[in-house]
Amino acid sequence: MTTAVVDAHATDHDDHGPEKGIKRWLFSTNHKDIGTMYLIFSLVMFFIGGAMAMVIRSELAVPGLQFVHPEFFNSMTTMHALIMVFGAVMPAFVGLANWMIPLMIGAPDMALPRMNNWSFWILPVAFGILLSTLLMPGGAPAGGWTMYPPLILQTGDAFPFLIFSVHLMGISSIMGSINVIVTIINMRAPDMTLLKMPMFVWTWLITAYLLIAVMPVLAGAVTMLLTDQFFGTSFFLAAGGGDPVMFQHIFWFFGHPEVYIMILPAFGVVSEIIPTFSRKKLFGHDSMVYAASCIAFLSFIVWAHHMFTVGMPLTGQLFFMFATMLIAVPTGVKIFNWVATMWRGSMTFETPMLFSLAFVFLFTIGGFSGLMLAIQPADVQYHDSYFVVAHFHYVLVPGSVFAIMAGAYYWLPKWTGHMYNEGLGKLHFWASTIFVNLTFFPMHFLGLAGMPRRIPDYSTQFTDFNTIASIGAIGFGLSQLLFVLVLLTAKKGAKATDRVWEGSHGLEWTVPSPAPWHTFTTPPKARIANEAFE
Amino acid sequence: MIRKSFLSLFGLVLASTAKADWALNMPRGVTDLSVETFELHMMVFWWCVAIGVVVFGVMIISLVKHRKSKGAEPASFSHSTVAEVIWTAIPVVILLIMAVPAAETMIRLEDSRDPEISIVITGYQWKWHYKYQDEGIEFFSSLARPSLAARPKQSGVDVNSVENYLLEVDHPLVVPRGTKVRLLLTSNDVIHSWWVPDFAIKKDAIPGIVNETWFNANETGTFRGQCAELCGKDHGYMPVVVEVVEPEAYQAWVNSHNDGEDKLVSAHQN
Numbered sequence: 001m002t003t004a005v006v007d008a009h010a011t012d013h014d015d016h017g018p019e020k021g022i023k024r025w026l027f028s029t030n031h032k033d034i035g036t037m038y039l040i041f042s043l044v045m046f047f048i049g050g051a052m053a054m055v056i057r058s059e060l061a062v063p064g065l066q067f068v069h070p071e072f073f074n075s076m077t078t079m080h081a082l083i084m085v086f087g088a089v090m091p092a093f094v095g096l097a098n099w100m101i102p103l104m105i106g107a108p109d110m111a112l113p114r115m116n117n118w119s120f121w122i123l124p125v126a127f128g129i130l131l132s133t134l135l136m137p138g139g140a141p142a143g144g145w146t147m148y149p150p151l152i153l154q155t156g157d158a159f160p161f162l163i164f165s166v167h168l169m170g171i172s173s174i175m176g177s178i179n180v181i182v183t184i185i186n187m188r189a190p191d192m193t194l195l196k197m198p199m200f201v202w203t204w205l206i207t208a209y210l211l212i213a214v215m216p217v218l219a220g221a222v223t224m225l226l227t228d229q230f231f232g233t234s235f236f237l238a239a240g241g242g243d244p245v246m247f248q249h250i251f252w253f254f255g256h257p258e259v260y261i262m263i264l265p266a267f268g269v270v271s272e273i274i275p276t277f278s279r280k281k282l283f284g285h286d287s288m289v290y291a292a293s294c295i296a297f298l299s300f301i302v303w304a305h306h307m308f309t310v311g312m313p314l315t316g317q318l319f320f321m322f323a324t325m326l327i328a329v330p331t332g333v334k335i336f337n338w339v340a341t342m343w344r345g346s347m348t349f350e351t352p353m354l355f356s357l358a359f360v361f362l363f364t365i366g367g368f369s370g371l372m373l374a375i376q377p378a379d380v381q382y383h384d385s386y387f388v389v390a391h392f393h394y395v396l397v398p399g400s401v402f403a404i405m406a407g408a409y410y411w412l413p414k415w416t417g418h419m420y421n422e423g424l425g426k427l428h429f430w431a432s433t434i435f436v437n438l439t440f441f442p443m444h445f446l447g448l449a450g451m452p453r454r455i456p457d458y459s460t461q462f463t464d465f466n467t468i469a470s471i472g473a474i475g476f477g478l479s480q481l482l483f484v485l486v487l488l489t490a491k492k493g494a495k496a497t498d499r500v501w502e503g504s505h506g507l508e509w510t511v512p513s514p515a516p517w518h519t520f521t522t523p524p525k526a527r528i529a530n531e532a533f534e
Numbered sequence: 535m536i537r538k539s540f541l542s543l544f545g546l547v548l549a550s551t552a553k554a555d556w557a558l559n560m561p562r563g564v565t566d567l568s569v570e571t572f573e574l575h576m577m578v579f580w581w582c583v584a585i586g587v588v589v590f591g592v593m594i595i596s597l598v599k600h601r602k603s604k605g606a607e608p609a610s611f612s613h614s615t616v617a618e619v620i621w622t623a624i625p626v627v628i629l630l631i632m633a634v635p636a637a638e639t640m641i642r643l644e645d646s647r648d649p650e651i652s653i654v655i656t657g658y659q660w661k662w663h664y665k666y667q668d669e670g671i672e673f674f675s676s677l678a679r680p681s682l683a684a685r686p687k688q689s690g691v692d693v694n695s696v697e698n699y700l701l702e703v704d705h706p707l708v709v710p711r712g713t714k715v716r717l718l719l720t721s722n723d724v725i726h727s728w729w730v731p732d733f734a735i736k737k738d739a740i741p742g743i744v745n746e747t748w749f750n751a752n753e754t755g756t757f758r759g760q761c762a763e764l765c766g767k768d769h770g771y772m773p774v775v776v777e778v779v780e781p782e783a784y785q786a787w788v789n790s791h792n793d794g795e796d797k798l799v800s801a802h803q804n
Contacts, residue, residue: 064685143764238743244743280610311745371632375574448560
């Protein structure tokens, strides 16, 4: 029996290629094809969620209602958030993981290929359901992506569909995470010990554990909403003896680790790119691993800093303030280590590096506002104002999204076998960076001046910065079309070498460009491969 | 090219907004605690600026000097325990410097003992209800008529012509200056949040729960805020307006209110 298994592994798969037509994608168990589908799916969602952001910013460009009614405006903010978080950012990182983790650890594929297929194909169904609520009586969910009861229970026909789609997204994420963990633990090249793993693999391993820990919590929370609505329970209904605040505790026990689920893989991507274009090893690889683990641990004990205004006991608030402030320490270590990696390097500034540098600058600004938000008395002022909107968009857009863009440019030649158009890439970078700041920086001022978030119309004193933010948002949205242009012209460039970048390092650069359909059918020696590049 | 069009857009915005407010910062406010909160906010802000100058400074020096086009040769170091201990320890010290005054302010903020006036605030979709516990006064406070008339789509009213658009109510909360006012917040339907930036107070009004907070205003005047927790379609249309008046004027208001004619309110409604 054992020998049969070994024989099956030894079989060379190069003689058969992918299936033809739609079946290749529908029934795919190949990590590269599934990775591609994840990435395309997330790009589509990025544009759909982006279109909703355009509706929001158009309405807010000047005071008074111009285009939409308040109910629809609330649907737009709710759907924009759900789609960007669960449809764009998370699947993009899963796509990068699918493509790159097996290549980085020298595995022939993900450990559970059929589950991999399933975890992807659940997503279009989940988002099909979610988007269909836009056409339902009562409109799409409008209670905010945080789904706080009792308000969310006022949703119309869309309510059960919202819950069901959130369940599906959770199932997809959990299956994807199981796959990542099993692959990383079992399928590394024989001499790749855990601490020798590339940072992207490390951060994804930690992220996958976070996902498995918290997605079931979200599922529990929304299931209780469902039974409160339809089956007569009163988990969150005060009239029946329930507690609306309990939902917030459960939601943010999921929600805060979720924040790190969206940023840890970004740390990983940037930790791959900065050493490559600095032509220098990542500074403090092991302390980066410990810092990421610390962040993951702390993410479980800070959730109530999202709830400083709900009326908690003083000691509870003190605990959550101190714990939250502590996160600045490991996050600082990461930023200092990236700077130390650049220090006395030999830097060049191709598009992936530009996006990574902007990531370090702008994510740090988001980190600063995060530290300000941790200070409870000040948070009472910032809470639910545009200051918070500025903060989380700084960590999510020039944070996570820029890291995804950086990763896409970095690995695109490995995927397509051709260099992308560097001029176009740089134009995309500069347009994105200028407009992202024009959009989100003024929101700090709006929040401090007293503008609440999630309002469709505002007092005239807030006009100026809102107009600037709206101009920036439209500019940012249009700039992303340049990325589509880069993708459409991706195969027109020069042939890429196997190593692609002068300073690249790691197993993924030992396979040909484009990476063949099957790679590493026999396990490589990671150490030898790496030394070839020294 | 891009930068140029960006600058001209910026110029356009500057030119088109004669009504400019351009408020950049949090208000200092009119209570002792709002001033403390403001100072905490500024202290953390300046620490962030200082850290930013150092980190971004080093990074920018590196970006300028250590580039391949300038012939920089990569160094081979990849860790330094000393450096890593230092840049773990220094942030811990900075955090302690921030945490101590923050905790002190927080303890004062939570101390709502011995109030002179207690007011029960109930959130409704989409208005506030105020009830003075000892004075026997209670009333609803909703968006004022001029804003109400201007807010719909194609209302035909230029919102810029409405004074305090969306920040005016028919019946403001009236409180005396220099008096400790305790607020007891709850809600009749969904969660709302009562926010007045000048008092540095934001507290959720939650059905089934009574939350407590307090303020003591040092200055008279009209102070405006809004509901801060998404509460449905008209979440943006339930402002908070507080009139802080001299204690004698407050007493006169209480008396006139109980006599059936409300001078302050009729002054607001014009």
